[in-house]
Amino acid sequence: MKRSFVLLPLLVLWGWSLSGQQERRTAREELDKAFDTYREKSITQRQFTHADIEPLIRKREGNGLFEVSKLGASVEGRAIYQLQSGGGKTKVMLWSQMHGNESTATMALFDIFNFLEGRNDGFDDLRNALNEHLTLYFIPMLNPDGAERFRRRNSYDFDLNRDAVRAAAPESVILGEARSRVLPEFGFNLHDQNIYYNVSGTATPATISVLAPAYNREREINAVRKKAMQVIVAMDELLQLYIPGGVGKYDDTFEPRAFGDNFQKWGTSTILIESGGYPDDPEKQYIRKLNFAVILHALESIASGAYEKYDTDDYFRIPDNDSKLTDLLIRNVDVIGRNGEHFKTDINIRSGEERPRITDLGDLSVFYGYKELDASGYTWMPGKVYEKTFQSVRDINPEEAMSLLKKGYAAIRVKNTEGREKTNLPLLVLEEKGNLSEGLYIGRPGYFFLAREGKPVYAITDGEIVKL
Template sequence: MNLEQLFLDNKEKTIEGRYLTLESVEPILKRLNTDNQLSVVGQSVQGRTIYKYVIGSGKTKIYLWSQMHGNESTTTKALFDFLNLLHSGTELAERFLSNFTFCCLPMLNPDGAFLYTRANANEIDLNRDSQALTQPESKILRAVFEEFKPDYCYNLHDQRTIFGVADTGKPATVSFLAPSYNEEREINASRQKAINLIAEMNLVLQEFIPGQIGRFDDSFNINCIGDTFQYLGVPTILFEAGHFPGDYQREMTRKYIFIALVSSFIGICENVVVVNRTKEYLNIPQNKVVFYDLMYKKVKINYDGNEKITNFAAQYKEELVDGKINFNAYIAKIDDLENFFGHEVFDAQGASYEDEDGNFPKIDQKANFCLGKEQKFVNGLIKK
């Protein structure tokens, strides 16, 4: 099976980029509502609709939710690509629809999506509200869980560009976690199924992005929704869509999340969950904070009359302006960059640093500067 072609055949072309709001996805949901699959399950803090989409007639029940964090839209795009596949009329679609019942909350936090914030409109992180259930969105997620009684939970997220695969120098383009169900991080039958599915998805993804799959730390936190559902005995998988080189709009990563979803459901059909694949899972390197977006090496600076050669790094902040996400680069680290990597690296070869304020970079200032007389950098990149 050509999984890349499968993605291209089913990609939802009406959505792209990072800023994905309820207004973006409502027309798609209504178009896919061919047989009353769509329903309203509640409203957000600010009164936006939270939709549930249920499709399939199979006995194995899959619960998927995305954009629990409003600024994490990559998995939402991939989820709609997958829903298109289920409507494709192909043999694979029929196989999935007869084996599974899928229950999706495509955008759990529509207020955060509109504001492009991690938290909801009350500034609460919904992924730390699984016990207190103080927010309407958290209550909806839990109520649908209890009504649907899933066999598997898919917790769909994005992760920042700072994450790499251990110390390999490769970005963590996709990361997974089978959350713990207790403080001891033990493996019971439920968690084992999640582990086995992750091992299968990793096996498939390594063919496309070798060395770019990471594993999250499994410290137990009952306030996190994945840990809660795992604790309640339902195999739960955390998906994290990360950085692919040059892909700040996460359109390449979107493809790999789609491939992971498809391969996991094929795996369940083929019963890969009955084999103990813990060793494979643990061999996936852990995520590590090792990346900056932009790194500048061998830069000459003049600080209080003292010249020296140093390094510095800049990080993008994703800022919503007039309905668009701007990636604005700010100086984030100076000097000690040992054991860190840059998604873009510039070798100044001893050229002198200069900006409007002086001869050395300062933390949190915009990355607009010159290196020597020839290279002018605007928003962290060389002005051409």
């Protein structure tokens, strides 16, 4: 049912009934402007803690827009808050970061709080529509203990997303009780997935993945799940303007212990958003903006009822997620084996937390890399360790390191290894007695050369391809 509160300019701005590429593009430009204005400037990278966000929540107590309440505390005693806004009939609950290292949507929620507090910027019609038709319940950072260590699990080492039914952890109790108290019609379950998810059959990262979780093993579609699917189609339409072909649909196998599946089962139309990877966005700041835009768009669509025009068939047309990406993929390398035999391999490198490592070898033709190189005609060369030992990484500058690289050195040794993880030297930094093995195997640091006629032509170093 379409409601009549909407003014014509807003229709054009958000591009529904009059829709068409042009209007949707306008919507995107307006959202981009809003993001620039309202981005929470105290959060600039994806690793932050409860102490960083608590003042941003507390300062909103009694500000007239948000009703802030403490829902309870984590295992280690960190307060978990709910921010409620609007006075509309349709209740929508949004919770983020039940996995402590999945912070992208948390950043976007604070941007949205700032946005909701704005005025006289051309968005007042939208704000009024949201306030009038929706009551929003935000629960940012459901797992602050995990966030403290930037890891997935809570302080019991539980995956909270497998604790929806047993509810043994206080964080799970908080979310479950919030749901039974509010009985939201819609729910947004906000997560991050690893950056190696791609859109099935393509090299495009699944920068955003979506799911209307199943509520039973048969994966049936009832009225509750159908509405979640319709909202997702509306979201996909906007996202295609930002990341054409970059939206994947998550696997809908029923997980009886997960929150999304149970919210759906308990009668809340639940939408899962998973923030994945995007090229050259390690801190996920662009993906944060996508979250800001798509969550606002979804809320608007719920407030106006516009989502109801969408077909569930279009939900199933969203391509599936796959997991075939790697950071660096080098194809068709010639390797000289132990007995002098030649063989061909592809080399898969992932950057990981500490340093890049080789994670797969063999025929990797079905995989894709954020960066790729066809090394046909080049031979694998392990690289030497520089003979002189440095006191620390501060005793060698990037220019000197580059000249060692050009001479076929892939690694140096230092007496004091402090700070070696943070160096931007194009060399592997080993400890005093460390060595770089000659062999090519899974787990080996991803630092080596590709040679032609015995001379290094490319250095593979620190996750980059360097032409020498």
